Amino acid sequence: xxxxxxLIKELQRKIEKTYALDTGITNxxxxxxxxxxxxEFYAKEKIRTVVNSHSGARVLxxxxxxxxxxxxxxxxxxxxxxxxxxxxxxxxxxxxxxCASFVEELDHFLFIARNYKLNRPFSLLELELQANVTKYLxxxxxxxxxxxxxxxxxxxxxxxxxxxxxxxxxxIEDISERRRYADAGKFxxxxxxxxxxxxxxxxxxxxxxxxxxxxxxxxxxxxxxxx
Numbered sequence: 001x002x003x004x005x006x007l008i009k010e011l012q013r014k015i016e017k018t019y020a021l022d023t024g025i026t027n028x029x030x031x032x033x034x035x036x037x038x039x040e041f042y043a044k045e046k047i048r049t050v051v052n053s054h055s056g057a058r059v060l061x062x063x064x065x066x067x068x069x070x071x072x073x074x075x076x077x078x079x080x081x082x083x084x085x086x087x088x089x090x091x092x093x094x095x096x097x098x099c100a101s102f103v104e105e106l107d108h109f110l111f112i113a114r115n116y117k118l119n120r121p122f123s124l125l126e127l128e129l130q131a132n133v134t135k136y137l138x139x140x141x142x143x144x145x146x147x148x149x150x151x152x153x154x155x156x157x158x159x160x161x162x163x164x165x166x167x168x169x170x171x172i173e174d175i176s177e178r179r180r181y182a183d184a185g186k187f188x189x190x191x192x193x194x195x196x197x198x199x200x201x202x203x204x205x206x207x208x209x210x211x212x213x214x215x216x217x218x219x220x221x222x223x224x225x226x227x
Contacts, residue, residue, distance in 0.1 A: 007082065008032065011106055014141070015134060018204070019211040023113040031071050031109065033060075038073045055101035059108045068116050072105050087142045096163045099142070100135045107134040111211075125180050126215035132188025133195075133210070135164055157196060165189040187222050194225040 012028050015021065025031070033041055041060065055078050062069040082102060085095035108127050115122045139160045144150050165185050172178040191210070195203045210218060 007086065007088065007102070008106060010088075011103060011138065012110065014138070015107060015110055018134075018137065018207060020208050021110060021114050021211070022117070023110050024117055025110065025113055028106075028109075033071050033073050034079065035076045037071075041071065041073075055098065057101050057105045059105055059112065061112070068112075070109060070112055070116075072109050074102065074105070078102065087139075088145065090146045091139060091142045096139065096160075099139065100164060103135045103138045104131045107131040123215045125184055126218065128180060128184035129187050129191075129215065129218060130211065132164060132184055133191055133207070136160055136188070136192045137207075139164070161189060161192065187219060190226070191218075191222050194222070 006029070008028055012025070016023060038060075056073075056075045057078055058073050060071045060073055078098060078101065081098050082095065085098065087095055087099040091099065108131055111122070111127060111130055114120075140152055140157070143152060143156050143160070147156070165188065168181075168185055170178045170181045172181065195206060198206060210221060213221060
């Protein structure tokens with residue numbers, strides 16, 4: 001299989017199309033920094049908020065008054081490993097966490113851009129929950145490519161959930177941060193089970209509505225699906 005497009009551009013298009021997102025981002029690559037850029041970035045400017053992942057990748061947010069500047073830091077090692085184990089050619093134990101981490105920060109970035117464009121407030125829990133849903137969808141997509149079948153088996157879905165949710169251990173000292181990650185995982189797993197029961201049309205409609213909800217509304221919606 002020949003890979004023609006950069007992974008990040010392909011994923012940006014897929015995420016924006018799935019949720020009908022209007023982020024206004026035309027060149028995602030200009031917002032990406034590696035190790036060198038990250039060191040220079042930190043040395044020169046004050047970072048107000050950092051959204052981290054276990055891989056070291058993170059979204060960097062700088063509030064400069066009237067303008068919000070956002071970048072994604074991907075460690076050079078993460079990019080090298082993904083280039084050597086491109087998820088578009090197959091998802092397996094060695095690259096599933098790398099892929100999930102890559103998708104997570106991109107999803108954070110796109111939703112921050114959308115929210116800022118709409119002057120819409122958001123919470124870190126909302127970002128984490130939304131990213132968990134997106135990671136699940138993207139991993140399903142790559143496994144479907146791998147299997148050459150749109151319909152995934154129960155094993156495939158549980159394989160994804162194991163790596164995204166079941167095996168996660170939140171060894172974080174800050175109690176509120178640990179609870180946030182745990183809640184995002186719990187609600188993310190519940191919601192992915194719900195959307196797997198829907199038809200393609202209903203699933204897409206639900207995903208788009210879900211992406212526009214506030215965090216409390218997202219959680220209420222998830223609970224309502226279990227009644």
